[in-house]
Amino acid sequence: MNSSAAVTPDPGLEIIFSRCDLAHPLLREFHEAVRVFRERDQRGQRDHAGAPVDGPAPQASERPPAEMPEAKPDLASLVHRDAELVSPPDIFLQIEKVINDPRSSARQVAHIVSQDPGLSAKVLKIVNSAFFGFQQQIDTISRAVTILGTRELSSLALGTSVMSLFRESPSSLMHMGLFWEHSLACGICARLLAGFKNFQGLERFFISGLLHDVGKLIIFKYLPRWSEIVLRSVRDSDLFYYEVERQHLGFDHAQVGLALAEQWKLPTTLEQGLGRHHEALRVPPSAEAAVVSLADTIVNALGLGNSGERRISPDIIHIFEFLSLPVGIMENLVPLISRQIEETFHLFYSST
Secondary structure, three states: OOOOOOOOOOHHHHHHOOOOOOOOHHHHHHHHHHHHHHHHHHOOOOOOOOOOOOOOOOOHHHOOOOOOOOOOOOHHHHOOOOHHHHOOOHHHHHHHHHHOOOOOOHHHHHHHHHOOHHHHHHHHHHHOOOOOOOOOOOOOHHHHHHHHOHHHHHHHHHHHHHHHHOOOOOOOOOOHHHHHHHHHHHHHHHHHHHHHOOOOOHHHHHHHHHOOOHHHHHHHHHOHHHHHHHHHHHHHOOOOHHHHHHHHHOOOHHHHHHHHHHHOOOOHHHHHHHHHOOOOOOOOOOHHHHHHHHHHHHHHHHOOOOOOOOOOOOOHHHHHHHHOOOOOHHHHHHHHHHHHHHHHHHHHHOOO
16 A cells, blocks of 8 residues: 555544543643554554564454363462473573672673573674664674673563563464564663653663563463453453453453562562553652553554553553653654664564
8 A cells, every 4th residue: 555545544543542531632642643653554654563474363253262261370379380480581590690799790791691692693683783773883792791781781681581481472362473562662662761761771671661561471371261351351341451350360460570570589670660560650659660651551552563452541641740751752752663663673573
């Protein structure tokens, strides 16, 4: 379809904003930015990130009736039932151990990463991509550690390792390429928002956004029939995804993500992003969670990838106010997110 072709009305836009008061100036501005972006996307002016061609997950209405659900485990046991989830990826543990040793050096971190050829190659591709925008080519892990810093490299190692860990989650429930496109776009958006606020440790915000929905993947893996019920209920009600999870399971994916972050002893920034992105302003409010929450809302509205969520929360108004973001930020933010997801998705999601 060329850019001059007629654009059909976007029925999804009404659903996305169905719980929002568009009389509010901020929400009107946000709605218009989303409308323009989605219209341009429909005309084919945005290249999709290139999710694997394994076919989209069937819509809930196309699936056969769900079987009898599994017995619901308690929240704690959900992250203890798999040896892979008991502790974080080994490479992350090794790097963190070195970082937390005052006698260690950046050279030791570089040595650890270099022992994993696959991770080394992926890190170098990412570091040399438009995602970071360095002017000079970085051709060694040692150089990457020097330029990025040990914490940033540790975050990249964690993010890429977790993506690999959950790469084979049930595609019958969710197209994993689209799930990770959403997650990566959320990480990119969180990093950009944190940059606008001049927050320190931008890569922590990126990884927090990237992994914010990892709890959903754990639920998909161990409670597939309950997940089917949740997906159907989200489609058929006006509730948010996490509200439906609480209704059926007694907990939600953010709580599962927090349990995993605590089990893995991840930094507080990541705990906040994974565990509180639906309750960012709960006392005491969390800037980290607020950034991830807003990023998640923006990416869901733009339709970048798919997280299973159909609506955005009216709380976006309070998040904007809490973060004191300037009017008109969407005009600058949306093109940056779109460009970076197109340029970097294959780097993070590729198997090499």
